[in-house]
Amino acid sequence: MSDIVLIGGGVIGLSIAYELATHGASVRVLDQSQLGQESSWAGAGMITPANPEHAPSPEIRLRGESFVRWPDWAARLREETGIDTGFACCGGIGFAPYHSKVEATALAKKLRNEGVRAERLDSPQLRNLEPHLNPAFSDPIYLPDYCQVRNPRLLKALLAACAARGVKLSPGMPAIGFEQQAGRVTAIRTPTEVISAGQFVVCSGAWSQTVLAQAGCQISVEPVHGQIVLLDMLPLPTRRIIEVGSRYIVPRADGHLLVGSTEESIGFNKRNTAEAVAELIRFGCELIPSLKSARLERCWSGLRPGSPNGLPHLGRVPAIDNLFVAAGHFRAGLMLSPITAVLLRQLLLGETPTICLDDFEPHR
Numbered sequence: 533m534s535d536i537v538l539i540g541g542g543v544i545g546l547s548i549a550y551e552l553a554t555h556g557a558s559v560r561v562l563d564q565s566q567l568g569q570e571s572s573w574a575g576a577g578m579i580t581p582a583n584p585e586h587a588p589s590p591e592i593r594l595r596g597e598s599f600v601r602w603p604d605w606a607a608r609l610r611e612e613t614g615i616d617t618g619f620a621c622c623g624g625i626g627f628a629p630y631h632s633k634v635e636a637t638a639l640a641k642k643l644r645n646e647g648v649r650a651e652r653l654d655s656p657q658l659r660n661l662e663p664h665l666n667p668a669f670s671d672p673i674y675l676p677d678y679c680q681v682r683n684p685r686l687l688k689a690l691l692a693a694c695a696a697r698g699v700k701l702s703p704g705m706p707a708i709g710f711e712q713q714a715g716r717v718t719a720i721r722t723p724t725e726v727i728s729a730g731q732f733v734v735c736s737g738a739w740s741q742t743v744l745a746q747a748g749c750q751i752s753v754e755p756v757h758g759q760i761v762l763l764d765m766l767p768l769p770t771r772r773i774i775e776v777g778s779r780y781i782v783p784r785a786d787g788h789l790l791v792g793s794t795e796e797s798i799g800f801n802k803r804n805t806a807e808a809v810a811e812l813i814r815f816g817c818e819l820i821p822s823l824k825s826a827r828l829e830r831c832w833s834g835l836r837p838g839s840p841n842g843l844p845h846l847g848r849v850p851a852i853d854n855l856f857v858a859a860g861h862f863r864a865g866l867m868l869s870p871i872t873a874v875l876l877r878q879l880l881l882g883e884t885p886t887i888c889l890d891d892f893e894p895h896r
């Protein structure tokens with residue numbers, strides 16, 4: 533019998549499993565399908581800079597605590613598995629939601645006050661840094677510490693690291709019910725096994741609400757569909773992440789460029805639509821006109837786990853002593869995976885969490 537069973541093997545479940553296993557816990561991860569093939573695979577891998585030292589809110593503190601852990605997290609995974617996650621500081625340029633010089637200047641100042649390096653660029657500076665960008669896009673902010681990770685590689689590394697540390701990985705094993713006694717979960721039911729453990733964590737991404745409902749818990753997590761288009765072009769027209777509001781281009785060193793992404797509330801539906809794909813390609817080519825000759829490689833989509841205020845649910849489920857949740861990371865689950873792993877390990881092993889989790893309480 534494992535000490536801890538995790539329901540869901542995306543980046544959140546695998547990161548928690550890896551962290552727990554490095555601290556001596558015996559862990560099992562169940563997934564209803566293949567491990568690491570849902571939202572965590574589909575994401576763009578942007579790791580936005582944040583600084584825990586000057587964070588004005590718990591959300592930014594959470595981001596900052598994760599951001600500072602990334603270099604070491606990626607290095608540990610590489611050392612343990614030989615897999616390079618592609619974590620790298622590539623820098624980023626943001627154009628929105630600020631529309632004027634005044635707003636851009638104010639935002640850059642706000643970010644600097646939060647301890648994040650952020651510079652306003654004028655048009656000649658922007659042209660100098662990014663000669664292929666359409667000059668119609670102006671008043672950007674330059675974030676030199678913006679990072680990225682190759683999330684499919686991150687997932688491979690996490691799977692290898694978990695396996696090497698003795699985590700029992702069980703793909704194709706959906707949780708379909710909970711057995712409970714005296715305010716505790718005693719076992720998880722799957723179609724083929726009843727699995728007992730000391731503690732349980734629901735980290736089932738966009739499906740977490742459904743899984744928690746099986747235990748009688750009402751915690752809101754909604755699927756938010758995001759579509760991405762993959763282009764291919766060498767030499768790359770940019771090496772930085774370029775963001776315009778919720779749209780972005782993320783260049784990979786090998787010539788791939790991810791153009792994303794939509795936000796659609798259409799339930800558990802992962803289809804790519806002609807309209808969204810056309811709109812993303814139009815956006816990419818408007819931002820970087822030379823992309824008109826890029827090769828269209830493929831498109832895909834994923835279901836982000838959305839929570840009512842965009843913050844993840846992290847903590848113990850009320851009224852059930854040994855059931856925890858780590859879900860609802862919305863657009864930032866890859867970015868927040870190292871700190872989520874640390875916080876859940878601390879909760880599960882009875883340690884004091886690094887940060888106060890009141891704002892992330894599952895029943896907030």
Ligand SMILES: Cc1cc2nc3c(=O)[nH]c(=O)nc-3n(C[C@H](O)[C@H](O)[C@H](O)COP(=O)(O)OP(=O)(O)OC[C@H]3O[C@@H](n4cnc5c(N)ncnc54)[C@H](O)[C@@H]3O)c2cc1C
Binds near residue numbers: 566569570573705834
């Ligand atoms: C297009 C797109 C772009 C994104 N870009 C970024 C980005 O740049 N940076 C960033 O930080 N984040 C990004 N995200 C968000 C990020 O991908 C998610 O926040 C993160 O992957 C959530 O991880 P997860 O492990 O909670 O969910 P998932 O990866 O979805 O994993 C949940 C797992 O639970 C399993 N499961 C579900 N129900 C059950 C059950 N009953 N029993 C057993 N297993 C079950 C599923 O099969 C799945 O494998 C993006 C997302 C999308 C879709």
